[in-house]
């Protein structure tokens with residue numbers, strides 16, 4: 378069989394930004410402001426609007442009321458993080474919050490206001506005060522729309538949509554354990570032309586978001602396949618705390634709508650959880666005092682357990698008793714979206730499942746986004762800075778994206794005048810490609826893996842289950858790595874190769890953590906250890 382060449386062109390930039398969520402957009406805009414002569418490439422897998430950032434509903438946290446303070450915000454963050462936050466990072470990010478909120482407003486982001494012009498701050502679980510700046514229930518869209526327009530008006534930022542970064546390029550031919558190769562660019566798949574270009578740069582920014590697609594149910598969009606973390610790990614950077622996946626208790630279960638969140642505010646407004654079939658309310662078995670107002674992790678455990686026991690793959694949320702007029706005005710997005718699917722929430726029950734929502738771990742980075750590898754930065758959900766510890770406080774993630782975007786732009790200017798070793802880069806070579814496997818075979822691995830992760834490394838974990846899972850993952854990973862070298866490189870294959878690595882890292886970290894803490898629950902080790910550390914992995918470790 379003839380081989381196919383996918384070799385594209387070579388391009389050189391000052392900065393290569395991989396990912397166009399709020400972290401990537403903020404970084405690119407700030408770097409362009411600080412250094413107007415820089416040439417910046419911003420590559421995204423789909424359109425600029427396809428990111429977790431765009432779908433964020435609740436908002437962004439920053440203390441501003443008289444009774445609130447940065448110290449209180451820090452204390453709430455540490456409590457949620459369950460003993461594993463890194464205090465200097467928490468303090469640095471929260472101290473910067475007021476200034477960064479002002480910067481977003483200066484860009485033109487319009488957060489909701491009260492009639493007297495004061496911000497309309499929302500309250501969310503775990504926060505001691507109202508401190509969430511929001512724009513209705515579409516806060517992420519309000520921020521992304523403004524930043525996206527600003528990026529499009531900035532000529533030195535070239536946006537490349539439908540471009541998928543495949544791998545980082547370093548100045549070392551192979552990784553030597555303990556060494557830190559310089560990152561000098563990335564191979565990027567241009568999906569429309571099926572070519573792999575060599576993009577070289579003085580700094581490379583990973584802002585590729587989380588990895589929710591490793592589980593069967595997730596609130597994340599399809600682009601969330603952990604690519605940045607997988608690429609950094611393969612290049613030799615350390616990654617950490619991958620076992621701490623935060624699950625949201627109530628994702629809509631519907632064949633036509635994959636990843637639509639049903640806000641926890643519905644339970645705040647009195648919604649009941651009921652078993653599908655019998656209609657029985659079941660929260661009295663798990664938290665009789667708080668019932669549906671118990672914390673996120675308790676509700677998610679309860680739903681997961683009832684689904685495992687029962688005959689239906691979902692439970693129901695019931696808010697019919699609040700009446701149509703209230704529901705339509707309080708939850709406009711949810712009301713209208715479900716109506717288009719034939720569910721009138723003032724008359725019908727809402728089928729829901731718990732879903733992977735936020736990855737607290739990622740590529741080890743400081744608050745400026747600096748990773749182990751010279752010239753490589755990791756920002757936003759891709760980074761593991763220690764802000765979230767074992768469990769994220771709601772609305773702290775958008776804050777982390779914005780603060781890090783600004784900080785990394787400033788820090789990374791140090792590399793702009795220092796010539797990278799670009800002559801070490803070799804263009805993409807597809808000489809080994811002889812196989813044209815069908816997309817359905819790649820999909821079969823996807824489906825299998827996501828189901829296995831949900832059952833074995835989801836909300837409730839055990840040693841025996843995790844060890845079985847690791848065997849399954851390693852068998853799949855062997856096959857997928859072979860596919861990768863033999864098959865023409867397509868986006869789904871790149872993502873599958875990354876997600877299987879993410880699955881392995883989550884599973885190994887979950888095996889190692891013999892305790893229950895934050896987003897990690899071990900049925901065989903339900904208690905917390907008195908001394909607990911980060912779980913850190915590096916290639917060949």
Ligand SMILES: Cc1cc2nc3c(=O)[nH]c(=O)nc-3n(C[C@H](O)[C@H](O)[C@H](O)COP(=O)(O)OP(=O)(O)OC[C@H]3O[C@@H](n4cnc5c(N)ncnc54)[C@H](O)[C@@H]3O)c2cc1C
Nearest residue numbers: 396397398399400422430435436542586757758772774775
């Ligand atoms: C439904 C939902 C609601 C949420 N609500 C809130 C909230 O109210 N408040 C809050 O603080 N947090 C919220 N979160 C979490 C928060 O939205 C995310 O953590 C945050 O937006 C991540 O931003 P990011 O810039 O790091 O990445 P994302 O916004 O996820 O952007 C990732 C980008 O990387 C690109 N990309 C990925 N891989 C590649 C590749 N290989 N090559 C090229 N491009 C690539 C994607 O195309 C995308 O542009 C929510 C998350 C979800 C899913």
